[in-house]
Amino acid sequence: KAGVTQTPRYLIKTRGQQVTLSCSPISGHRSVSWYQQTPGQGLQFLFEYFSETQRNKGNFPGRFSGRQFSNSRSEMNVSTLELGDSALYLCASSSVSTNEKLFFGSGTQLSVL
Amino acid sequence: QQQVKQSPQSLIVQKGGISIINCAYENTAFDYFPWYQQFPGKGPALLIAIRPDVSEKKEGRFTISFNKSAKQFSLHIMDSQPGDSATYFCAGKAAGNKLTFGGGTRVLVKP
Numbered sequence: 001k002a003g004v005t006q007t008p009r010y011l012i013k014t015r016g017q018q019v020t021l022s023c024s025p026i027s028g029h030r031s032v033s034w035y036q037q038t039p040g041q042g043l044q045f046l047f048e049y050f051s052e053t054q055r056n057k058g059n060f061p062g063r064f065s066g067r068q069f070s071n072s073r074s075e076m077n078v079s080t081l082e083l084g085d086s087a088l089y090l091c092a093s094s095s096v097s098t099n100e101k102l103f104f105g106s107g108t109q110l111s112v113l
Numbered sequence: 114q115q116q117v118k119q120s121p122q123s124l125i126v127q128k129g130g131i132s133i134i135n136c137a138y139e140n141t142a143f144d145y146f147p148w149y150q151q152f153p154g155k156g157p158a159l160l161i162a163i164r165p166d167v168s169e170k171k172e173g174r175f176t177i178s179f180n181k182s183a184k185q186f187s188l189h190i191m192d193s194q195p196g197d198s199a200t201y202f203c204a205g206k207a208a209g210n211k212l213t214f215g216g217g218t219r220v221l222v223k224p
Binding site: 004031033035042043044045048050055056058090092094100101102103104105106107 | 145147149154155156157158159162202204206208209210211212213214215216217
């Protein structure tokens with residue numbers, strides 16, 4: 001079974017731009033969560049989607065948004081990028097049967113210049 | 114507000130030694146406490162997890178000890194190997210799949 005796939009692997013943007021990151025969960029997994037990882041703040045929860053509905057949200061500004069499609073694939077969008085948005089963005093998926101066990105992708109490394 | 118405090122930030126252990134990482138939490142709504150292992154360039158991978166109604170769980174060389182009254186839990190890595198060199202994160206889970214992570218511990222196992 002293929003793991004969680006995140007694209008692109010690396011991304012370089014400039015301040016003020018927007019960016020879209022993509023996540024394909026493990027086949028059969030309907031829950032997708034997004035986390036931001038930085039050296040200073042560590043791993044922080046962004047949001048979680050289940051069956052195309054956002055079911056949980058972290059404490060991030062409205063510039064961070066996401067969505068989930070009917071095939072469970074998910075995207076997250078960051079608008080009006082700031083330097084502080086530079087981070088590794090991780091996607092994790094889980095299934096109904098193993099709800100608490102999250103499987104993480106390798107992440108998208110975003111650099112904002 | 115950091116709801117899960119993890120220590121130490123880093124540790125060095127000799128091959129065959131014991132690595133011990135400690136975590137303390139504040140949120141009594143947490144009902145699941147996983148430990149994740151992360152290698153450079155990779156996402157975190159679940160190592161072992163425990164629920165608050167259990168005081169200890171062992172899987173191979175990895176053991177979680179849990180003290181509900183003290184709101185503390187720890188990871189013990191027995192017979193540490195160079196391949197265990199990684200960053201370890203504790204976490205607590207409340208609603209849904211929202212994990213609150215500790216700050217991480219970088220473990221280096223010297224041969």
